[in-house]
Amino acid sequence: xxxxxxxPKFQVLKTGQSMTLQCAQDMNHNSMYWYRQDPGxxxxxxxxxxSEGTTDKGEVPNGYNVSRLNKREFSLRLESAAPSxxxxxFCASSEGWGGQGLNEQFFGPGTRLTVL
Amino acid sequence: xxxxxQMEGPVTLSEEAFLTINCTYTxxxxxxxxxxxxxxxxxxxxxxxxxKADDKGSNKGFEATYRKETTSFHLEKGSVQVSDSxxxxxxxxxxxQFYFGTxxxxxxxx
Numbered sequence: 001x002x003x004x005x006x007x008p009k010f011q012v013l014k015t016g017q018s019m020t021l022q023c024a025q026d027m028n029h030n031s032m033y034w035y036r037q038d039p040g041x042x043x044x045x046x047x048x049x050x051s052e053g054t055t056d057k058g059e060v061p062n063g064y065n066v067s068r069l070n071k072r073e074f075s076l077r078l079e080s081a082a083p084s085x086x087x088x089x090f091c092a093s094s095e096g097w098g099g100q101g102l103n104e105q106f107f108g109p110g111t112r113l114t115v116l
Numbered sequence: 117x118x119x120x121x122q123m124e125g126p127v128t129l130s131e132e133a134f135l136t137i138n139c140t141y142t143x144x145x146x147x148x149x150x151x152x153x154x155x156x157x158x159x160x161x162x163x164x165x166x167x168k169a170d171d172k173g174s175n176k177g178f179e180a181t182y183r184k185e186t187t188s189f190h191l192e193k194g195s196v197q198v199s200d201s202x203x204x205x206x207x208x209x210x211x212x213q214f215y216f217g218t219x220x221x222x223x224x225x226x
Contacts, residue, residue, distance in 0.1 A: 004159075031212065042205065042218035043160075050212040058213065090159055094214075104150055105214055107159035 001026050004108035006091050012114045013081045021076040021111050023091030030096035032074035033105065034058075034066060036087040043090070049074055050096065081115045088112050118143045118210035122217035125203075129196055129224050137191040137220045139180075139206035147208040149173075149182050149189040154203045154219070163191075163204070196224045 007022045025032065034046040045058030047066040055066050063085060065077045074093075078085060092105040123138040141149065148167045152160040164173030169184035178193045189206060201224050206217040 033214070040218065043216040045213060048213060056212070092160075096212075104148075104162045104165055105160075107152075107161070109159050 003027065004091055004093055004106050006089075006108035006111050008111060009109065010112050012116065013078075014116050015082060017081050018077065018079050019081065020078075021089055021091075021113075022073070023075065023108060024073045025091075025093040025106070026072065027093060027095075027106065028071070029093035029106075030071075031094040032068065033092040033094070034064075034074070034076045035090045035092065036060065036085075037090060037110075038087050046076065046089075081113075083115045086113060086115045118147065118208060118213075118215050120206050120208055120215050120217040122204075122206045122220055124218075124220070126221040126223060129222070131198055131224055131226050132195045133224075135191070135193040135196045135200075135222070137204055137206075137222070139189045139191065139217060141187050141189065141206075141208050143187075143208055143210055145210065147210050149180070150207040150209070150214075151178070151180055151189070151191050152205040152207060152216075154205065156202075160205060196222070198224045198226055200224050 004025045033048040035043045044060045049055045049068040052071045089111045091108040094105045095103040119142045150165045151163040153163045154160045164175040166173040166182035172181045180191045203219045203221045205219045
């Protein structure tokens, strides 16, 4: 099993360009998440999908859109990139609700995005 | 709302020293608690977890006990190694989301 995979690993964009970050998981998990990681800020949730067919905003959704394409795939789109979106982006998945709270998340290796 | 507060870093220890990284939480329900570790250039990996009060999670010599009375989940290891150098995140599950602390960077020197 590959776990959670993300593409691309690195990307450089110019201000105003658009791009889509891809994420796929092969663990048959119900829930998927997108985070950004910035120095001194920890992980901040951008969007999540609790189950196939649903998406919800997290803490920092502005400037992003998501698509839960099917149970395996959850993409993140930047429509008009800005320098403030320079960050490391992580996708994660989880089985969802367990007997006592959410089951643990499994993370992808990350996408390092620079917006010039 | 739910939140996690963990001790500021960075932390630098000599090999074989005792490690404690403090984590406290605020939650409206009965969350599960987690410690994740991030090695340089990689994603986060689950280190250990506890799902109810007084549970002790343990893995690779690390331990943490879910203390409801003090709303804490402190990470401890009796003797750290150079290979433990990483960033450690405390997290809790609430609703359909996870809430992460800001991370504590640990460097272990030989």
